[in-house]
Amino acid sequence: MEITYASPSSLNLAASDYSMPTSTRSVKIIPLEHPSTSPSSSSSTSYPSAVFSKWTLKLQSMTWVQWIELLLPCYRWIRTYKWREYLQIDLMAGTTVGVMLVPQAMSYAKLAGLQPIYGLYSGFVPLFVYAIFGSSRQLAVGPVALVSLLVSNVLSEIVDSSDELYTELAILLALMVGILECIMGLLRLGWLIRFISHSVISGFTTASAVVIALSQAKYFLGYDIVRSSKIVPLIKSIIAGIDGFSWPPFVMGSIILAILLVMKHLGKTRKYLRFLRAAGPLTAVVLGTTFVKIFHPSSISLVGDIPQGLPGFSVPKSFGYVTSLIPTALVITGVAILESVGIAKALAAKNGYELDSNQELFGLGVANIMGSFFSAYPTTGSFSRSAVNHESGAKTGLSGIVSGTIMGCALLFLTPLFEYIPQCALAAIVISAVMGLVDYNEAIFLWRVDKKDFLLWTITCTTTLFLGIEIGVLVGVGVSLAFVIHESANPHIAVLGRLPGTTVYRNTQQYPEAYTYNGIVVVRIDAPIYFANISYIKERLREYEIVVDRSTSRGPEVERVYFVIIEMAPVTYIDSSAVQALKDLHQEYKSRDIQMAISNPNREVLLTLSRSGVVDLIGKEFYFVRVHDAVQVCLQHVQSLKETSKTSSDPQPDDDKPNLFQRLWKPRGEDLAIANLESGSLESEPLLSRKS
Numbered sequence: 001m002e003i004t005y006a007s008p009s010s011l012n013l014a015a016s017d018y019s020m021p022t023s024t025r026s027v028k029i030i031p032l033e034h035p036s037t038s039p040s041s042s043s044s045t046s047y048p049s050a051v052f053s054k055w056t057l058k059l060q061s062m063t064w065v066q067w068i069e070l071l072l073p074c075y076r077w078i079r080t081y082k083w084r085e086y087l088q089i090d091l092m093a094g095t096t097v098g099v100m101l102v103p104q105a106m107s108y109a110k111l112a113g114l115q116p117i118y119g120l121y122s123g124f125v126p127l128f129v130y131a132i133f134g135s136s137r138q139l140a141v142g143p144v145a146l147v148s149l150l151v152s153n154v155l156s157e158i159v160d161s162s163d164e165l166y167t168e169l170a171i172l173l174a175l176m177v178g179i180l181e182c183i184m185g186l187l188r189l190g191w192l193i194r195f196i197s198h199s200v201i202s203g204f205t206t207a208s209a210v211v212i213a214l215s216q217a218k219y220f221l222g223y224d225i226v227r228s229s230k231i232v233p234l235i236k237s238i239i240a241g242i243d244g245f246s247w248p249p250f251v252m253g254s255i256i257l258a259i260l261l262v263m264k265h266l267g268k269t270r271k272y273l274r275f276l277r278a279a280g281p282l283t284a285v286v287l288g289t290t291f292v293k294i295f296h297p298s299s300i301s302l303v304g305d306i307p308q309g310l311p312g313f314s315v316p317k318s319f320g321y322v323t324s325l326i327p328t329a330l331v332i333t334g335v336a337i338l339e340s341v342g343i344a345k346a347l348a349a350k351n352g353y354e355l356d357s358n359q360e361l362f363g364l365g366v367a368n369i370m371g372s373f374f375s376a377y378p379t380t381g382s383f384s385r386s387a388v389n390h391e392s393g394a395k396t397g398l399s400g401i402v403s404g405t406i407m408g409c410a411l412l413f414l415t416p417l418f419e420y421i422p423q424c425a426l427a428a429i430v431i432s433a434v435m436g437l438v439d440y441n442e443a444i445f446l447w448r449v450d451k452k453d454f455l456l457w458t459i460t461c462t463t464t465l466f467l468g469i470e471i472g473v474l475v476g477v478g479v480s481l482a483f484v485i486h487e488s489a490n491p492h493i494a495v496l497g498r499l500p501g502t503t504v505y506r507n508t509q510q511y512p513e514a515y516t517y518n519g520i521v522v523v524r525i526d527a528p529i530y531f532a533n534i535s536y537i538k539e540r541l542r543e544y545e546i547v548v549d550r551s552t553s554r555g556p557e558v559e560r561v562y563f564v565i566i567e568m569a570p571v572t573y574i575d576s577s578a579v580q581a582l583k584d585l586h587q588e589y590k591s592r593d594i595q596m597a598i599s600n601p602n603r604e605v606l607l608t609l610s611r612s613g614v615v616d617l618i619g620k621e622f623y624f625v626r627v628h629d630a631v632q633v634c635l636q637h638v639q640s641l642k643e644t645s646k647t648s649s650d651p652q653p654d655d656d657k658p659n660l661f662q663r664l665w666k667p668r669g670e671d672l673a674i675a676n677l678e679s680g681s682l683e684s685e686p687l688l689s690r691k692s
Contacts, residue, residue, distance in 0.1 A: 073135040073359060077396040086395040093394035094402025096278040097140050097385050101403055102410045103281040104385070104433065105143050106303065106418065107426040111212065112148035112377060113161035113227070114170055116303055116418065116426075119143050120411055121311045122174075122376035126367040127404030131397040134363030135355050136344035138394050140385035140403065141367060144339070145434050146205065147332055147378050149212050153229040153469050154328040158321065161227075165318060169325065170377040172316040176329040177378045178368030181336060185362030190337055195484060199453040200476035201338050202442045203460030207472060209437035210465060212430065214238070219427035220253040222246025222299065231465045248299045252291065253424035256284045260432040278388045281429045288425030289417065301423045306415040310408060311374040331473055332378050336364055340381030347390055384433055456480060491527030493540045496567060496627060503628040505567070517555040519638040521545060522627055524567040531577035538585055541566075545594070555635055556642040561594060563634040567627050568601040579612040586617055595637075597622040597630045 068075045101123050109119025123142040130141045151170055152161075159165045184190060214234045218225045223244030225237040260280045267277025292302065341357045348355035368378060389399055446454035459479050464472025494507040497514030505522060508514050516522070521544050525537060545561050586596050596618055601609065606623075609615050615623065624630040 072132060073363065074132045074397055076135075077137055081396060081398075086398070089393040090395055090398040091402055093389050093392035094399035095406060096275070096392045097389050097394075097399065098403035098406030099282050100278045100280075100385055100388060101140070101142055101407060102414075103285045103421075103426065103429055104382075105407070106421070107281075107429040107433075108143035108145055108148040109377075110423070110426055111145060111152060111215065111430055112143075112170065113152040113156060114167060114377060115306075117306050117415075118167065118170070118375060118377055120306075120407060120415075121374060122371060122379050124311065124376070124404055124407045124411065125374040126371040126376055126379045127400050127407065129370040130363055130367040131400040131404070133366045134397065134400075135359045136348060136363075136381075137353070137396045138347040138351060138386060138390045138399075139340060139344045139360075139381045140389045140400065141340070141364070141381050142379050142385065143377070144380055144382045145212050145430060145437075146208050146335055146339070147380055149208060149215070149229065150328055150332055150335070150469055151377055152215075152227065154325065156227045158324065168316070168318045169321055171372050171375055172318055172321065173325055173329060173332070174368050174376055174378045175316045175372035176322065176325055177332050177336070178365045178370075178372060180329055180333045181361050181365030181368065183365075184333065184337075185358045185360075185365055188358045190341065190357045190361050195481055196334070196338065196477055197453065197456060197480045197483075199442075199446060199456040200460045200480045202439045203457040204464055204472060204476055205437045206439050206443075207461045207464035208469060209434040211469070212434045216427035216430050219301070219423045220250050222249045222301075229469045230467065246299050248297050249301070249422070249424040252288065252300060252422060253428050256288060256425050257428040257431055259287070260284055260428055261435070264432060274391055278392070280432065284425045284429055285421055288422040289420045292420045292422055303418055303421045303423060303426070306418045308412070308415040310411055311376075313373055314375065316372050327470060331470060332380075334473070336380040337361060339383065340364055343381055343383060343386050347386065350390070351395075384436065452483065456483065485532070488527065489532045490536050491525060491533050493526065493537065494524045495544055496522040496524050498628075498631070503626075505627045505631075516553050517631060517635055517638070518553045519556065519558040519560070519562045519641075520565065520631060520634050521561050521563070522565045522567065522631065524570065526570045528573035529571055529578040530573065530575040534578045534581040538581060541585065556639045558638060558642055562638055562641060563595050563597060564589065565597045565599055565624075565627065565630045565634065567599045568605060569599070571601065571605055574605050574608050576612070579608065579614055582609075582614055583612075583617060586614075595622065595634075597624065597634060599624045599627045599630045 062070070065075075065079075102120070105119035105123040106116035107119070109116050109122070112119075126141055130139075134141070151173060155161070155166055155169050155173075158169065184192075211229055211231060211234070214231065215225075215227070217234075217238055221238070221241070221244070223241045223246070225241060226233050228234055228237075260283075263276040263280040263283065266273045267275070267280070291297075292300065337357075341360050344360050345355050345357065364380060368376075371379060392399075443454065443457055446457055456476070456479055460472060460476030463475040467475070494509070495516070496505040497508040497511065497516045498505050499511060499514050506514055507524070508516065523541060523544055527533065529537060541564065545564060589596050598609075598618065601623070606615070621633075622630075624633070
């Protein structure tokens with residue numbers, strides 16, 4: 001039988017501490033290439049210079065068309081625009097979203113503590129700017145509920161909403177958010193948000209939706225309640241002011257809310273009625289305004305006078321408050337990345353084009369910066385309007401330009417009509433929009449699938465409800481990072497066994513039929529090895545050395561472990577602390593007469609081990625290409641040690657010596673058994689157990 005294993009120094013095995021069996025077989029050598037550690041190695045090139053060279057070559061190879069597309073992403077759809085196919089669809093989609101945006105913009109401005117006109121301003125200039133610099137063709141930008149709540153939460157603690165400074169700070173916040181988004185886009189830092197899990201986002205938006213809905217209750221109840229982002233003060237304020245309850249706004253608001261929910265449901269469930277979803281906010285405004293114009297109820301508060309005309313150019317003021325606004329600007333930027341970039345990438349995939357998340361972030365940043373010069377507060381992509389834009393068939397950014405044009409027409413001609421809009425109608429629009437953010441289905445799903453993620457969802461939701469938006473975000477992100485660190489510091493480690501009839505080694509817990517060999521422990525580390533997890537890995541290795549399941553073990557009967565084989569295929573990185581720990585572990589094993597072996601390290605890991613001297617310390621003959629190669633060689637050593645031990649401890653008297661037939665037959669039988677065991681020819685069992 002021919003044994004295949006990898007060892008550049010395998011010819012020296014006989015001279016090692018563990019001698020080969022006397023009945024050796026032919027060995028086929030597959031050399032494991034050990035990388036050079038000389039400074040001239042290509043891998044020694046510094047990372048920054050390599051990245052710079054890569055970008056230089058990329059920029060030099062770009063054509064003038066690619067340069068235009070980089071600076072003006074809108075050129076990508078302009079040069080391929082199919083006027084006959086796309087124009088009518090884009091006009092209809094833009095009109096639909098624009099009609100939906102006008103009442104929503106006023107509603108969200110009220111939620112932010114601003115006059116409704118600033119919501120209209122925020123839905124005007126940013127739409128045109130994003131259509132030029134944004135890379136998504138279906139994303140609908142403008143005011144959104146969550147960002148509006150964040151603006152209200154932070155500014156209400158600095159100044160009263162009736163003060164002119166309140167509006168100035170909201171506009172300044174748009175400038176700061178835009179600058180942060182542009183910086184993150186240019187530096188390609190959007191990947192930082194990957195550390196925030198979907199459970200955190202879902203828990204945060206669910207709690208925020210509840211807080212937003214309660215904050216709008218004052219327009220239904222007819223009396224003022226405290227402005228807060230915490231649920232307890234809101235509920236206390238609602239209960240305390242119950243004496244001021246008024247029936248007319250409550251009845252009107254409830255009816256309008258019911259109409260909105262019915263229209264949204266019909267629009268989602270029936271394709272031929274999907275226009276109802278977009279027409280809901282406009283319907284609410286028209287019904288409320290018509291009722292007020294006819295009956296003139298004195299107990300229902302109205303929006304009041306709204307300035308007519310387009311916003312003028314002005315530079316944001318009150319820069320002295322920049323420091324206090326930085327945390328909120330960071331949170332809003334994070335929300336923009338999570339919401340806008342997430343839905344933009346999803347819509348791009350559905351419509352068959354690629355989207356650069358960093359370019360998208362830059363486009364949102366420019367839209368906020370330019371919007372701040374025209375009295376807009378922070379804007380981002382909207383889930384509901386983007387969904388309506390996509391469902392309406394929007395093909396390009398022209399739909400956004402059409403929506404912006406409708407907003408401009410509303411500012412020029414319709415603001416006198418907005419004076420009679422009931423505030424309870426705007427509150428119903430907000431509540432209808434945020435009810436979709438209450439993601440209880442996600443909580444049920446997480447409970448069934450992963451209790452840890454459900455715990456994360458619960459912690460984020462609870463802290464956001466009771467401690468406020470900013471603290472909720474920080475706690476959620478902190479716990480999310482803590483889970484990441486815990487998983488990284490406690491990586492998955494598996495004991496491998498051989499699947500019957502194969503040379504494949506798999507986790508013995510996943511494949512109970514996989515068997516191990518006496519005297520040998522095969523361990524796979526499923527993570528990079530570095531300072532944070534090396535202690536845990538060492539503890540587990542000691543545990544596997546001591547606690548060995550002998551019920552499925554085969555091979556020579558020995559009483560202890562002689563070899564520990566570490567499968568390093570999943571290990572992508574190893575640092576200096578881990579290298580030193582491996583040296584200590586090797587010395588510890590050596591003192592107990594145990595040999596360490598390494599299987600299939602990647603080039604970078606092997607280079608690190610070689611530079612640090614670990615390769616020479618363990619011995620090049622104990623580095624293998626496959627786990628099976630390592631097991632074969634170690635199994636021969638274990639068999640040799642067993643025979644040596646048996647010969648030295650059990651001298652046989654002359655009368656008990658085997659005869660010539662026995663001496664010839666027994667070694668051959670043992671060699672045949674080992675050969676069959678290594679080749680797997682004794683079994684032809686399936687990989688998975690057939691037991692139910």
